[in-house]
Amino acid sequence: MHPYLKTAFILTLGCVATPLLGAEPHARRCVQERPAGSGDAEEPGSPPSPERSLRKLIKGTGFSASLIAAEPLISHPIALAWDERRRPWVACTGGNLFERRAPSEARDSIVVLEDSDGDGGLDRRIPFAEGLMGVRSFVLHRRGVIVAQSGSILGLQDDNGDGRSDQHTLLFDGFGPNAVIDDLVWGLDGWIYATHGVVGGGKAGATSDGVRNAREEKLDPIPNAVIRFRPEGSRLETISISETVPGGLDFGADGELFFSTSFGELRHVVLSEHNLRRGRIGKVTTWAGLVKQPLNGTQAGGGGDIFVGVGASLYSAGTWPSDYEDNCFTCDPVAGTVRRHLLRPRSVTFAASSRPESFLSSSDPWFRPIHLCTGPDGALYVIDYCLADDGEAGEGETGPGRIWRVDHDRAEPLPSLSLADAETSILISALEHPGAWHRRTSQRLLSERELTKDDLDGLVSAGRNALDGLGRVHVLWTLQDASTRRMQEVGRIMLRDFRPTVRANVLRAAASLDGWDAAMLRQRTFQLLGDSSPRVRLMALCALSGVFGKHMTSELLKMYRNAQSDWTRSAILAIAASSPVDFVELAFSSGDERLSSLVEALTERIGKRGDIAHAVELVRAGDRHDPQSPGMVAGSLTILGDRLDPELRVWSSPRLRSTLRNLLRSGSVEVAYAALPFAENWIREGELRSDIEALNDRVRESVADLEAASHVARPFLERLQNHKDEQIVQNAKQRLCELDALKSESGIQKP
Template sequence: MASRPIPLAVLLLCSLIAQAPGLAIAEDPRPPLEPAEAQGLFRVDSGLKVELAAAEPLVIDPVEIAFDERGRMWVVEMRDYPNGPPDGGEPLGRIKVLEDVDRDGVYDKATVFADGLLFANGLIPWRDGAIVTMAPSIVFLRDTDGDGKADARETLYQGFATGNVQLRVSHPTLGLDGWLYVGNGLRGGNVVAADAKGEPIDLSGKDLRFDPTRGLAEAVSGPAQYGLTFDAWGNRFVCENRHHLRHVVFPEQAARRNPRLAVRDVLQDVPVDGEGGRVFPISKYWVTSSLHAGQFTACCGVLIYGGDALPAPYRGAGFTCEPTGNLVHAEVLEPDGATFRSRPMREGVEFLASTDPWFRPVNLTVGPDGALYVVDMYRAVIEHPEWMPEELKNRPDLRLGDDRGRIWRIVPEASKPADPGRSLIAPDADKLALLGHPNSWHRDVARRLLKQDPEKLPVDRLAPLVVGDGEGLARVQAAWLLEGAGKLTDDQVVALLDADSPRVREQAALLAGSRLVANEAIRSRVVALAGDADPRVRFQSALALGAWNDAGKVEPLTTIALEGAGDRWTRLAVASALPDHAADVFAKVLDRLRDQPADPDRIALVEELAALVGAGKEPEETAKAVAALDALDGPSTDAWRLAALDGLSEGVARTRITFGRFLETTPGPTAEAIRRMLARASAVASDPSADAPSRLAAVRLLAFAAYEEAEPALTGLLLNDPDEAIRVAAARSLGNLGRPEAADRLIEHWRSYLPAVRRAAADALLRDGARIARLLDAIEQGKVLPGDLDAAQAQRLLASADPTIKERAGKLLSRPGGRREAIAAYRPAVAAAGDVARGRAVFEANCATCHRVADVGVDVGPDIADTRVRTREALLDDILDPNRAIDGNYVAYAVATSDGAVYDGVIAAQTSSSLTLKSPDGKTEILLRSAIDEIRSTGQSLMPEGFEEKITVQQMADLLTFLKDWRYQDGSVPLGR
């Protein structure tokens, strides 16, 4: 729910905290307000008003609410936040059911449904109780005797991670498809059904969906932290601390089915400003990272509003809570290819904000009245102590507000007081008639009531609804209900594929995937959707065609690829559908592009299709693709060939064989054609008039050309080209030529390299044992100095699994001494005067390959700009003893591949088919799991010990001063010291 920001009013709490190093002395914080007072401090969009729906003592520490068909509000109370019950004490979490007895719009009766719950954080009413998320489990709490209290508990799934309470499984939400989805909280887990049937489900980088009526569960793309929502058409959106609205675009099933495919990511940051978009609080608040000031840092409770009470512009908008800024943000969504883009509803002004620093919105939902409900935990401190500096972890205000909590309702200003009873769903109501209701609450609850009792599902009434020409949402929901019960027929799917509505056709294509192989009528319609005017329909058509292993899919996939070349998700969908026939689609695409200009989108398409061919290692496919390349004769021939060969080489590299070996095993005519094209790469690489992307592609390709041709060209570029990107690429390609002499060439010119080129050259020399041996020889001979290697590169040698390399490196680079002695030796830097400008230079030279501060460096390691409440002593400890405490997301891994290469970095992303490593300098490597021999955690940070050997005590003082005071140099932030 929250990340690192801390409100100023409570940060400067009392004399204890005020005397902490670096913090200002302040008076006691602003006291909490009664609900009526707090209500008067809201600023909400014009034409709307904020009403109180519930408050303490009826609700305490609410974190999620849900309304059942009777209009009762179910509330999850996290009364143990943040540190849990006292040692030996009972958990304080509970679930209450609130009722508005007098129908005045304010809830006035509360019944404790269940208590003694440890960090329960989400629920959905289900049958005679509720399904509740409370890591490590998902449980079904039942009221079997109708007295309003849970008297039976059934564990459905277990094995979810139980770390920080903000990072746990949450938000059980019924999808349009009839599955219940939960966010994994970013920490994953190996989840099993309580009956232990089936294999454990690995949720690393994924979320979970399950069907309680069928006993099914599987991993799905994600992950969500604390926020998960669907729009009316089943698009799933999630959020995490600094990402306030993310669309889950690419399905895990598609990522899994093509072993050739390396999937970089599955989520789209929908807002145009991406990560950490701007927010405009009206309260006084402060964040520990000045880089994040005025940005999202604690996104949670994301909701796509589907109610009917707010005016039309809000329907379908995305809302996100930002509790540290005491606000709720709104975004307007627009279709963009297979996904969406969004912009703030009002520039510079938040949808809902308060000057009360205790206002802590953590969740949102739509009520029976169509209003937007805001869950307000109402706490002085929302940040978890885990993210606080050591000196503040035991601050006395952590639980202030643990006797309070509010639920607010936002409605049009002209609305009459709410009557929650007017919109209820009676036991005898026609639930099918509600599937097309304009209020999402009615649709969702009606669908849940039909879903949770499959034996009473009115199949005979649902079937006509599917094939009729009625409201699209009703047709689609009826179809998914039948599908979940195993009652949907092929003829009904055909009727949906023929629908006028593109949204219905999109859902129909999703339903068709498992049927098109056996049913020609379905198949022909999915093929026809390749020419659909709607990009999301084409996207879903490509995914559906992936189930069909037949040459008949080549033409429609070619059409989709060319029409959607500008949409990376459509290109990815096409690629996922080509575990076979990749060369056929590649050849057809090239033929149609023959006379077209080589714009970046089409270049990307050609590269990606060629990579599939290369990863397949099938001689016939390679021959077909190369023949198509060789036959090109249009104005952009060089660009297409370079792009294709670049992609082909990348695909071959995924299989962990060298391109040279690939050429040796490729039939003669095909290999000869490739060599002719590679020879042309030398001319393009050296041509300063060629466009930059083509030159870079050509330089990369020279790594696969004949050594006698490539070495002189690469050496010339390495030493003489004015473009640093070309020189860096030349160093990498020269190192990858695979001949011992190539390593010698890199070392021969070592002294002429600027830092970026030197780092690239060192990386190239660290790729395998033979090159490492030559590097160590050069260090022994003084051609390369130990200090020429950055700290991470030196650590790779010192931690080598090869005992010979490890021993030699230990002697040449000198292993760091004990941390305690190093810290003691540099302790004078804490009190010494430092200089910000000199410290910036120290940072840029030694730290910028992994960290970013003051617009210097890259974000690979943790954000070390979060330093205002970090003491100089604590920073010194962090720098000289980096492995003392490591965030699990930043532990370094060593990945060995089947070709003998070893890659180091932090795991940035992972799917069923690939792993993405991020290493110093921000470089990423995407590795196919099929080519990975070993993944080994180093148990350490990417930042090695021994930093003191790089700088003096005075330079350390300068560095500490820069880290503490860089943000104050423009005078915009008071020092407060």
């Protein structure tokens, strides 16, 4: 979670956000007030004891809570993960989050907690890494962790087996003092996903501009966004740009990605930035906003609604009653509560609704939940940063902090399975385990091993024979780094799986990886354009963008006509961009105005890229289909004329001259006028003079009186205000005013 989000409970939405290490003292006074008498500390300025805080927790119906760790065992905890030995690893900030610290005062740490005496309680703290600065999040990797700290991402490994990090590798550096990488989580695809936010600095839309990877290569600027990066530090990509600082981040069991924002909106990533760079209709974003639930409360110094969504966790542990499966839980440290959001598929994305009651809250004003994760036992673990209303979190390196375990009273125990030092065959079988932690941990451990041919055969066999859909999904992605060929082998089978989740993941893999058999993909994926699942159909479109065949054009245009979202339209645009004139011509011939946005987007691309060959073909297509679609043809030629550099020249062939003469004589004055720039720029001066003069006479007639103007489109009249003839300009302006007056009198709003 980003530092601005974690400090949101001391920075109201009206305050200026400042970077964590340079926060101004007055910022601490900007806090969320709680009702008087909501719970006092045992001593003024001190948090209640862990035992007393436990009694103050307010749980949802049917749930219980217990304490697993508190000060002094941990101090200022901020992130949590469980290793294959079922030990919790905890990132601790060695002091108040909001205090200034010089680099020489780096004292954050990552510690491992153990039960040393076997009584079931954590009582031993093993420092794995110390002397870190501004730690925010980490993931387990090989013999250590990959950790995000101030301005950089590090790989920390224990090479000699003493339980402490002794190898530090700089994976990415140069994020700057106002930027922090947070919310690290492994994706099914073997990349590490995270949030990136730039706060403070007094500049809207700020980016991290100086980031370099492990090879010292400078990367493109990174905005506020969900990102992903390779664990060896080679590549970093922007997945979903956010206009606000992104907050908590997690994957559903099916691989769908969700994140929350600093303004409390839960979002689903429908398509990646990579997908939309290939094709974007309108201003569609990569994400769908699912729910934004404000908290009625007051701020110090004034009233207002505040809601902060951080620390997202998708529950798929398989132990709680079924109505909790795939629920999303988010922390709101402003209100001191954990919220529960119910998700259900809707078209290519999801719909969400929030339960009106808090899932977990407290009458203790120090309760500040900031991080959630599911443990090996299927319970939900909540990190409580334990912060007072005045922003004080205790002094030095021994400040408060608790980790709570929340479980349902009717939780079903998971099958017992040890992953520590497990044989490869055990890890493969664990990919079908009902618990999400077991599945994800097994996949991570397998990806860290050098798999033999027998191991790969075992994975392929599991992919062929697995009864569980999620198990098949994990097998698929486990194979990606080991063998694309074997991954494709099971992918062929999984494309016929009856579960949409499995089919969608195969298509997602095919769209993101090179080396897949194009013929196989083209045949089977084309069939899946008619799949019953909207999400599968969308992923099929993404997979087809690299293996397009012209025989698909008609079916894709049919899909575009009936598409219910701009995400689907954008995915079709990405495919159509490889053969734009074929799509435009077929759209022209159909006369279906529902295809106008596709035609306009393809024309825009041709014009902006200065693609003169396709521009000439598009003009010829307009001539061939002018009678069927005069409005679409006029719109396309207008965009092409606006975007194409007038200095670009083409050979003035007799065929092109004939094409433009036909367009200048079109029965639609709008089509003829849209063709005028090409006649003036592409044909030698004088060769079409009589046709151009005749067109200007028609244009004058179109604005001569109100009756004539009522038969042409308003955009045409607006374009005439740039005409060379001053009289035409004045008449066009007058006709527009008259038309507006008529619409106003009749109660029709101006378009």
